[in-house]
Amino acid sequence: MPPEAAPLIGRWIDHFKCEFKISRNRGTKFGDYRPPFDGKGHRISVNYDLNAYAFLVTTVHEFAHLYTWNQHQHKVRPHGAEWKENFKKMMQPFFEKNVFPNDVQQAITKYLNNPAASSCSDLNLYRSLRRYDPPKESxxxxxxxxxxxxxxxxxxxxxxxxxxxxxxxxxxxxxxxxxxxxxxxxxxxxxxxxx
Known part of the structure; x- marks a missing residue:
């Protein structure tokens, strides 16, 4: 992730007592959140092969799930209004620190008007984030x-x-x-x- 974002993410991991795991590539998803269950606490995993900005967006997306679960448990939809509001709030400090390049920040700002279950479903945001991927030959x-x-x-x-x-x-x-x-x-x- 961008170095200037790491201290805040580290504080979230400590504050929420969250197991944060960097995962292998999963073709169907970039990240995952699991609520406390069967003696295990909050668990978040994010794919290792995302570029720094996609990794951060995915991490904030998953922490918004955690925060929403702490507020409402299973009483709200996973990507409902409560999650959307938390995602917007939790993204704000990274805007204030100018962590994202202008094109990515503009795409995220537009996406935050009505965030979806996946950043891939917003083609503008997905394309903006992909510009920062290392080139792939084939x-x-x-x-x-x-x-x-x-x-x-x-x-x-x-x-x-x-x-x-x-x-x-x-x-x-x-x-x-x-x-x-x-x-x-x-x-x-x-x-x-x-x-």
Whole structure:
């Protein structure tokens, strides 16, 4: 995370008596919060391979869950109004310290008008954060590929890119002919350019 953010996160870990774990990459999520259960206290995990700014946004997201749980336990929705308000409040000190670059801060500010369950669902914020990722040689995103291009996922499945339907791209798995909808920012590997 950005060095100037670490002291406050360290204080939160101590104050909330939280087990904070840096986790392996989980393809389906960037972070996770677990409330106290079965003798264990609060637990937060964040993926190790996020860039510093994405790591911090994810960490604050999870601490907002912890804070909301302390206030309401299971009486409110996980990403309801109470969590949204806490997320905004907990993000504020990092704005005051100018921790984020301007483009990321603007994207977060816009996102905070109505934060979602995942920062990935806000394409503007996701793209802003991704600009600070180290470059990857073979990876690209679905939105950058021309229609009819073949691409594959990490698991080896191959797809043909189709047209955009509102927010997602309709793609057909080559082997099964099944149709899947892909986020424009889904990371894929080019197999064959469109012909």
């Amino acid at each position: 990876a690209t995103t679905v939105e950058k590929l021309p229609v009819n291009t073949l691409f594959k996922l990490k698991d080896g499945r191959v797809f043909r890119k189709g047209e955009k339907l509102r927010k997602r791209f309709k793609c057909v798995e080559v082997n099964t002919r099944r149709v899947y909808l892909f986020s424009p920012v889904a990371e894929v590997e080019l197999v064959e350019a469109a012909s």
